[in-house]
Amino acid sequence: MEKALNVPTMAECQAQGKLPEVLFWVGCAGSFDDRAKKITKAFAKLLQASGVSFAVLGAEEGCTGDPAKRSGNEFLFQMQAMMNIEVLNGYGVGQIVTTCPHCFNTLKNEYPGLGGSYQVMHHTQFLKNLMDSGRLKVSGGSFRGKKITYHDPCYLGRANGEYEAPRALLSALESELIEMKRCKTRGLCCGAGGAQMFKEPEKGNKDINIERSEEAIETGASFVATGCPFCNTMMTDGVTAKGAESKVAVMDVAELIAKAADL
Amino acid sequence: MGAWPSLSNVIFALIFGAGVGYFTFNMRRLVALIKKGRPVGPVAHKKERWRNVLYIALGQSKLVKRPVSGLMHVLVYLGFVIINIEVLEIVIDGLFGTHRIFQFIGPAYGVLIGLFEVLAVLVFFAVVIFWLRRNALKLKRFWSPEMSGWPKKDANLILYFEMVLMGLFLMMNASDLSFQQLNQGNWISGSIYSMIQDWPQAQLHLIERICWWTHIVGILGFLNYLYFSKHLHILLAFPNVYYGRVTPAGQFENLDSVTEQVKLMMDPAADPYAAQPEGTVPEKFGASDVTDLTQVQLLNAMTCTECGRCTSECPANQTGKLLSPRKIMMDTRDRLMALPKEGESKQLLDDYISRDELWACTTCNACVEACPVSIDPVSIIMAMRQYLVMEQSAAPSELNVTMSNIENNAAPWPFNQQDRGNWINE
Ligand code: SF4
Ligand code: SF4
Numbered sequence: 001m002e003k004a005l006n007v008p009t010m011a012e013c014q015a016q017g018k019l020p021e022v023l024f025w026v027g028c029a030g031s032f033d034d035r036a037k038k039i040t041k042a043f044a045k046l047l048q049a050s051g052v053s054f055a056v057l058g059a060e061e062g063c064t065g066d067p068a069k070r071s072g073n074e075f076l077f078q079m080q081a082m083m084n085i086e087v088l089n090g091y092g093v094g095q096i097v098t099t100c101p102h103c104f105n106t107l108k109n110e111y112p113g114l115g116g117s118y119q120v121m122h123h124t125q126f127l128k129n130l131m132d133s134g135r136l137k138v139s140g141g142s143f144r145g146k147k148i149t150y151h152d153p154c155y156l157g158r159a160n161g162e163y164e165a166p167r168a169l170l171s172a173l174e175s176e177l178i179e180m181k182r183c184k185t186r187g188l189c190c191g192a193g194g195a196q197m198f199k200e201p202e203k204g205n206k207d208i209n210i211e212r213s214e215e216a217i218e219t220g221a222s223f224v225a226t227g228c229p230f231c232n233t234m235m236t237d238g239v240t241a242k243g244a245e246s247k248v249a250v251m252d253v254a255e256l257i258a259k260a261a262d263l
Numbered sequence: 264m265g266a267w268p269s270l271s272n273v274i275f276a277l278i279f280g281a282g283v284g285y286f287t288f289n290m291r292r293l294v295a296l297i298k299k300g301r302p303v304g305p306v307a308h309k310k311e312r313w314r315n316v317l318y319i320a321l322g323q324s325k326l327v328k329r330p331v332s333g334l335m336h337v338l339v340y341l342g343f344v345i346i347n348i349e350v351l352e353i354v355i356d357g358l359f360g361t362h363r364i365f366q367f368i369g370p371a372y373g374v375l376i377g378l379f380e381v382l383a384v385l386v387f388f389a390v391v392i393f394w395l396r397r398n399a400l401k402l403k404r405f406w407s408p409e410m411s412g413w414p415k416k417d418a419n420l421i422l423y424f425e426m427v428l429m430g431l432f433l434m435m436n437a438s439d440l441s442f443q444q445l446n447q448g449n450w451i452s453g454s455i456y457s458m459i460q461d462w463p464q465a466q467l468h469l470i471e472r473i474c475w476w477t478h479i480v481g482i483l484g485f486l487n488y489l490y491f492s493k494h495l496h497i498l499l500a501f502p503n504v505y506y507g508r509v510t511p512a513g514q515f516e517n518l519d520s521v522t523e524q525v526k527l528m529m530d531p532a533a534d535p536y537a538a539q540p541e542g543t544v545p546e547k548f549g550a551s552d553v554t555d556l557t558q559v560q561l562l563n564a565m566t567c568t569e570c571g572r573c574t575s576e577c578p579a580n581q582t583g584k585l586l587s588p589r590k591i592m593m594d595t596r597d598r599l600m601a602l603p604k605e606g607e608s609k610q611l612l613d614d615y616i617s618r619d620e621l622w623a624c625t626t627c628n629a630c631v632e633a634c635p636v637s638i639d640p641v642s643i644i645m646a647m648r649q650y651l652v653m654e655q656s657a658a659p660s661e662l663n664v665t666m667s668n669i670e671n672n673a674a675p676w677p678f679n680q681q682d683r684g685n686w687i688n689e
Contacts, residue, residue, distance in 0.1 A: 005687055005688075007684075007687045009684060026683070026686070028674040028675055028676070030686075031674070031678075031682075031683040031684075031685075031686060032674060032676055032678045032682075032683075037686045037689070040686055041686065044687075056684065056687075057683075058683055058684030059680055059681045059682075059683050059684060061673075061683055062673030062674075062680065063669045063673050063674050063675060065669070067665055067666075067669065067675050068665075068666055068669055069515060070515075070626050070645075070648075071648065071652055071658055071662050071665070071666060072549065072645065072647075072648030072649040072650070072651060072652035072653065072658070073649075073652045073653065073658070073666055074517070074518045074521045074548065074649055074653065075521055075524070075525065075653065076666055076669055076670060078517065078518075078521050078522060078525040079525055079528070079529070079670075080669065080673065082525060082526075082529055083529075083673075105511075105513040105514070108511075109510070109511050109513055109514035110514060110515065110517060113517045114517060114522065154513075154625070154626075154627040154628060154629075155513050158512055158513075158627065158628040158629065158631075158632050159511060159512045159513025159514075159628055160511050160512075160513055161511065185632050186576065186629070186632070186633075188578055188581075188629075189578040189625045189627035189629065191578060191625060192625070193625040193626050193627050194624050194625040194626030194627070195662060195665065196625050197675075198661055198662060198664075198665040198675055199622070199659050199661040199662050199665075200659075200661065201582075201584070201623070202579070202584045202585065202586070202619050202622055202623035203583075203584065203585070203619065204579070204582045204583035204584040204585075204623075205582060205583030206582040206583055207582065208578045208579070208581075208582050208625070210582075211578070211581065211582050212578075
C-alpha cells in the first residue's frame, strides 16, 4: 500500500503561513546514506499515517557538528551549531524529532548553551507517545512471535537514559524480545561513535562491530532492531561479515513498525 | 596506674602527633596538586549532588551492580569504618594512660566490642577472598598491562594491611586478661583466649601491649600510606562523587573560549582585524598536560581505585585496542604526582598517554557508567583530542577529510547540501 510521501519543507510551510507540529531533523546519514534513507522514509510514513503535521529543513539543514565535536574540533562544531540555531530560531521551531541519536543528543544537550533550546525527541520516544495517545496503531503483522533483539545506541541509552521507548514499541509488535547479555546500561557500543564511523579503527585484535554482531547473532534472533543509522550500518556490516545476513536482518525500530503496518 | 603523663603516654603522643602531622602535610600537598588544574567555579544542582554522595559514595550503589565484589566491598568498608571507632578509645587510652576507657558505658560496651570482633572476622575473610580473586583466580581486570609493578603491589599491600590490622585487633582482645575475665563482648577473642589462658600472666600482658601498640602504629601507618596509594579513594570518593556529572552523560561541555571567537567570526559587524586587547594571552584549547585539565578531572585521577570496571566494559579495550580508561586515569594521576619533580620535561600527552589510545575511544560512556565513584575518563580523552585537533591539527587524516566535508558541504561526506531533501522524491 505505497502511499506517496508528502514531506513539506519549513520554507514551504512558512510561505503558507502555517507552522507544523514538529520539525523532523533528518540528519546527514538520513539524508545521504542509502540504507539510512530507508529509515528516514519509514519514519516519515509513520508520521504521515499518524496524521502528524511535520516538516523538514531540506537544504537548510546542516550537520549538527557531532562528529566534529567528538573529533575534538570545537570550532567547527560551534560554527555548525550556530548556523543551525539561526535557521531553527528563524522558524521559531519548538519541537524537533530525529531518527539519529547523535543529532538527538547534540540538539537536546549541546545546543541550549549556544542559544538553541528546543524540545527534542528521538523518533522512538515520539512514536511511543503517538502509540500511547492512540494516534499510531502498532501491531505485529508479519513480526508476530518473531524473535527480535534490540541494540541500544550509546547516545540514546547511556548518554540520555532512554532504554524503554524502543522496547515498548518492539513489544507492541507482539514479537519476542530477546536481550543480549550486554544490554541497556551495559550495552556494548557498535563501534561508530566518537567519530569512529569516519575513520579506520585503531589497531586491535577485532573490530567492535564484529564483537557486537556476534553477540546479536548468538541470541538466535531473526531481527536486530536498532535506533540509529550508524549502529544500523555497523551491525549490518558485522552480520554480513559473519555470513549471517540470510538469517538475521538489521532494521530500525521505525522500519519494523512501518513494515508491520504494511506502509 | 602511675603518675600521668608516664613515659609511654609521651611516646604515644609523639607517635600520634607525627602520624597525624605527616598525614596533614600530605593532604595539603594533595590539595595543592589538584589546584594546579583549571578552577571550575561553583557548581549547580547541589541537591542532586548530595543525593549522589548519599547513594553512590556512602551507599555504594554502583559498586553492588557486580554483587559478589560489591557486597564484599560494602562489608569491608563498613566493617573497617565501624571497627575504627575503637581507635578513638585507643587514642584516649594512649594519651591519658587509661585502659578501655569506654567501659564506663556499661554492658553496651561488651555488645559493641563483640560486634567489632564479628566484623573483624568477616572483614578478614572478605579480604582473603579479595586477595584470592586478584592473585589466584587472576580476574582479567586485575591483570592488564597498566596493573603491573607498583599498582599490583599496592593492591596487595592494602589487603595485607587490613588482614594484619584485623588480626591484631582480635589478638589484642584475646590477650587482655581483664577484658577476658569480664567475659563481655569477647565473642570471638574468647575462643582464642581459651587456647592461651594457661600462659603466664606477664606473657599475656606483653602480647596485649605489643598488639595494642602495633595496632595503633599500623593504623597511623595505613593513614599515611593513603597518599601514596589508590586507597586514597576512601577519602576522595566523597568529594569526587559530589563533583561528578549530574547532566546527561552525552552532554559534552561547550568551550566558552571558542564560543566567543565563533561569535566574532559570524558577526558581520565585527572587525576581523581588531587586535586582541593588550596583555591577553590567547587561551590554549584542549589539554596536553595535567595543568590544562580542570580541578575536577584531577580530583577524578586522584580518586581512581584502579578497579578496572571501566576498562572491562570499554569496547575499544575489549577488542584489543591500546585504550584503557583506567590507564587514562592512572596516567593523569602519575603525571600530576610527578609534576613537581618532572616539571616541563615531560607532559601528559605522548609521555604518558599515546595518540593511539586517544583516537580509539568511541565516546560510548560505558566507562563512565561503570565507574563506582563517578569518574569521567571520556572528558580527559576529549580534552586531549581537542588539543590535538585545535592546537596541532593532528587529527587522523580520514577525520581531516570528514571535517573539511562538514565545513564545505555541511555533511561528513562529499554530498551537496542542496541535495539534502532529495530522499523525499527518490
Ligand atoms: S567512552 Fe571511550 S574509553 Fe570509555 S568505555 Fe567507551 S570507548 Fe572506552
Ligand atoms: S576510573 Fe572508576 S571504574 Fe575505572 S578504574 Fe578508576 S575507579 Fe575503577
